[in-house]
Amino acid sequence: MITMQELREHYRFTDEDASLLQSLQPLAGQNQERFEQEFYDYLYGIPEMVALLNSSNRQRLREMHGRWFMSLFSGSYDNHYLNHLTRIGHAHVRVGLNVHYVNAAMNQIRHFLLNLIDNNYSDREQRRILREAVEKILDMNLDIMSYSYRAEELKKVFVSRKIESFLIKATERFTYGLNLALVLALAGVSISVVCLFVWDIAHIFRGDMEKGILSALGELLILWMMIELMDNEIKNLKGGKFNILVFIGVIIVAMIREILITTLRHDAMQTQVFLALTLLILGIVYFLVSKAQQIQPKV
Template identity: 35%
Template structure:
């Protein structure tokens, strides 16, 4: 695993550079609104701009993150936490399959933008060259780490030997195949629940099944189909490179318990079981809510 100290050494980034960048902090802060609007007018020219940043909500969130990233360039603190954040930026862009050229081109624009501000505010001074050199180093380090996350498929793991590389490639392919198998199994499970659904109606229509229990069974089957659909959607998202929402599994467990409650509710002697299942659904509901809240944050 890389450490920022090693990367700093490679780029000859020293304490003087950190102190130069802190000195630029106030000046850059006053330009941060202009920075955001300029970067956005630059990236809005990309063909896929609206595909990646489709609405105001996502754009505002991205702009806020970009602002924080910009402030971080001049914070003077460049430790492993900083490295972790950069690595995450690369992973997020790799996850959404943003072409790495877009990041490189934007970074080039940002570099020129910052150097332009330095040129304007420190004309002809030796400080200008010093500041520019430190800015170039920190921008190069950022680009290096963000793009490394792309090359290593979001893992930023630098393998030491060819054998390690092969093992990593094999396990990522294997996990992809497992995901595909899961999607196929979920499709089969959905078809089976649909068959159950049809059998219930058939039983009711031709074999004189009880009306009340048929309705309950059908509702139960629908609940399971709904939960499997959620799970399937999450799996497909994962195959497309997004994060898997574990809460889909909790949803499935809740649906299975609710189905049992529906069935038991027809049996008069099962009230204790219904109460226990109800309590379990409540607990799962709280976990589901907490997980969703956490994911949104």
């Protein structure tokens, strides 16, 4: 972990910067309440943050963020200050706050402070050095706060980062290869179904009309299901989303084919009722899943 001395050196944060920040303390104090209000209006304007903040004590949070604002201008930036920043980072990681929102919030805080300086200092040079000091301390804050996220990421390593990334890549390639093999196998099976279809058509000409037509219809259904499956697999290979609806559709088609065959074989009534009920349930599941898929993108 970096020390405050190193952090100050890396950001070229001087004692003069510290004094300049301290000189802003009275102005910051006068604007603390406005800062808290604007910060909270910002946080509560983003739905993801509202969801995260719902379980928190709003007043306590407001005070914590307000106190942090004032600590920027304390004039003392030692290891104690560094610990304070590290604690903030850990607090955010603990509540599951995405680092993206911390970066975005810091951008708003930066605008707030730079505007404050612009509106209260008429001397151009004074404005410039104050701005620089503010930019440095905000960037140092962000650096330490995001360090907690990096540390959390590093903790997730199981054996070695290199071995893990090799294993992940190898597994990805293997899955891709399997998908490719699956598409080829589906293509092979489809050709066999086409042959079967031709065979059944021949049945019709040999005089077995009913059997021929129903079996050919069954094969067409299988063919349609194969096309759907292959289409889904190809989309998957190109990086598309896995579509569960296709699989339910495939089972429905297989059921319809089964019903056709049982009718042909004049199977027992119970079998036919059982198949019809299963088909009905599958139909309902298909309807519900497709409804859920329509709703999902709007969330």
